[in-house]
Amino acid sequence: MVLEFCKLQVGCMLIILYIAFIYCKERKRFRQRHKATVFDGLLALSFPAILFDGLTAYTVNHLETVDKTVNMILHLFFLLSLDFFIFWLFLYMISITTGLPKQKSKKVLLYSPFVINVIVVVVNIPSLKYYTGELSNYSMGISAYTCFVMAGIYILLSMIVFFGRWRYIERHKRVSIFTYLSALALITGYQMVHPQSLLSSICVTIIIVGAYINQENPSIAELSHYHNEMIMGFATLVENKDGSTGGHIKRTTAYVRLLAEELRRRGYYKEVLTKDYMRNLCLAAPMHDIGKISVPDVILQKPGRLTPEEFDIIKQHAESGGKIVQETFGHLGNEQYARMAYEVARFHHEKWNGKGYPEGLKRKEIPLCARIMAIADVFDAVSEKRCYKEAFPIEKCFEIIQEGSGQDFDPVLVEVFLDIREKVVQVREEMRQ
Numbered sequence: 187m188v189l190e191f192c193k194l195q196v197g198c199m200l201i202i203l204y205i206a207f208i209y210c211k212e213r214k215r216f217r218q219r220h221k222a223t224v225f226d227g228l229l230a231l232s233f234p235a236i237l238f239d240g241l242t243a244y245t246v247n248h249l250e251t252v253d254k255t256v257n258m259i260l261h262l263f264f265l266l267s268l269d270f271f272i273f274w275l276f277l278y279m280i281s282i283t284t285g286l287p288k289q290k291s292k293k294v295l296l297y298s299p300f301v302i303n304v305i306v307v308v309v310n311i312p313s314l315k316y317y318t319g320e321l322s323n324y325s326m327g328i329s330a331y332t333c334f335v336m337a338g339i340y341i342l343l344s345m346i347v348f349f350g351r352w353r354y355i356e357r358h359k360r361v362s363i364f365t366y367l368s369a370l371a372l373i374t375g376y377q378m379v380h381p382q383s384l385l386s387s388i389c390v391t392i393i394i395v396g397a398y399i400n401q402e403n404p405s406i407a408e409l410s411h412y413h414n415e416m417i418m419g420f421a422t423l424v425e426n427k428d429g430s431t432g433g434h435i436k437r438t439t440a441y442v443r444l445l446a447e448e449l450r451r452r453g454y455y456k457e458v459l460t461k462d463y464m465r466n467l468c469l470a471a472p473m474h475d476i477g478k479i480s481v482p483d484v485i486l487q488k489p490g491r492l493t494p495e496e497f498d499i500i501k502q503h504a505e506s507g508g509k510i511v512q513e514t515f516g517h518l519g520n521e522q523y524a525r526m527a528y529e530v531a532r533f534h535h536e537k538w539n540g541k542g543y544p545e546g547l548k549r550k551e552i553p554l555c556a557r558i559m560a561i562a563d564v565f566d567a568v569s570e571k572r573c574y575k576e577a578f579p580i581e582k583c584f585e586i587i588q589e590g591s592g593q594d595f596d597p598v599l600v601e602v603f604l605d606i607r608e609k610v611v612q613v614r615e616e617m618r619q
Contacts, residue, residue, distance in 0.1 A: 195240030198387040212404035224281040235271045238264035276340040303336040319382030354460040362400030421472035435472040441562035470527040477507025505544045508532030529553040
């Protein structure tokens with residue numbers, strides 16, 4: 187019977203086909219622009235991995251009827267497809283945490299072990315041997331051992347990447363990633379000890395299903411888009427209280443993104459600046475002045491200098507903003523975003539030297555997101571016209587940031603911000619057109 191030794195692979199293939207169909211259908215339904223992603227590659231690689239697993243499960247149990255060369259070629263494709271899938275899973279883990287490296291040297295370091303493994307598998311495939319097991323026949327040899335070793339190494343590296351950034355990955359993703367990585371490690375380990383079990387397709391299927399349900403479902407992306415639009419609309423509504431038109435939150439968010447991306451590119455706070463952290467930071471940035479909703483319009487829109495009493499009232503917007511975020515967004519299910527929005531709203535007026543408000547935090551007592559927000563907020567405040575002042579010349583604005591290094595702002599962040607001044611000016615000009 188043809189399906190006698192590959193029923194598992196057929197079942198897994200049907201599941202993957204269903205996931206692929208739903209994935210494509212949902213993207214089309216939500217009219218999401220389909221830019222190729224690492225998950226697309228992972229999904230595509232799952233098909234040959236399961237297909238050749240099923241074919242070799244059949245051929246290895248029918249050695250007397252299957253041509254030796256055909257059997258060898260099918261095993262080569264199976265081992266390579268499994269190698270590619272496990273390696274691509276590692277790339278996927280990097281892409282959803284810190285993002286894939288762009289430097290050529292890091293790419294070489296990343297790909298070299300995989301390339302060496304592929305060469306070893308191809309060169310040694312003729313020496314593959316076949317054994318009889320209690321449940322099924324199976325193949326072993328240098329190519330198979332190399333495949334197992336590479337799988338073990340990249341599964342371990344995937345776990346290191348994951349646990350190294352655990353705190354800064356959204357909670358629902360943590361559970362999903364931990365579950366399918368653990369299942370992958372356990373099943374792969376069992377397969378190594380009992381090679382006749384032929385469970386590779388289960389690993390592939392668990393990875394695809396886990397990633398799709400909790401990370402790649404287009405419905406989740408669409409819901410997230412609506413959530414982002416709601417946040418931006420709410421922040422713009424509040425900003426209009428002081429005579430602005432939404433330009434401040436858009437510009438400051440852009441400056442925050444530029445600074446955070448450059449910090450990550452240079453390797454600063456690399457354990458913190460995960461993709462989830464970056465996304466939450468850019469969503470939290472528009473909420474930094476949400477507390478101004480509690481400040482009287484007569485003070486917000488006053489054309490002249492504020493009195494000490496009026497300034498004390500203005501200062502309360504930081505504390506009020508933190509409370510509003512907690513009450514409004516604290517129960518939406520994304521604890522990481524809620525926490526960051528709270529920190530940005532409450533602490534973006536804290537100063538590096540401890541002379542800020544509302545708590546007088548100093549240095550790294552101030553959350554990183556608030557330290558980044560502080561530079562973007564002050565730069566936009568001095569570079570744009572307000573009801574109580576004219577805009578300063580752009581060079582003067584950068585001088586103000588530089589003068590605040592080690593006093594108002596984190597000196598490392600100031601150095602990086604000044605280094606990207608051309609990008610900052612370019613973004614500012616584009617948003618003024």
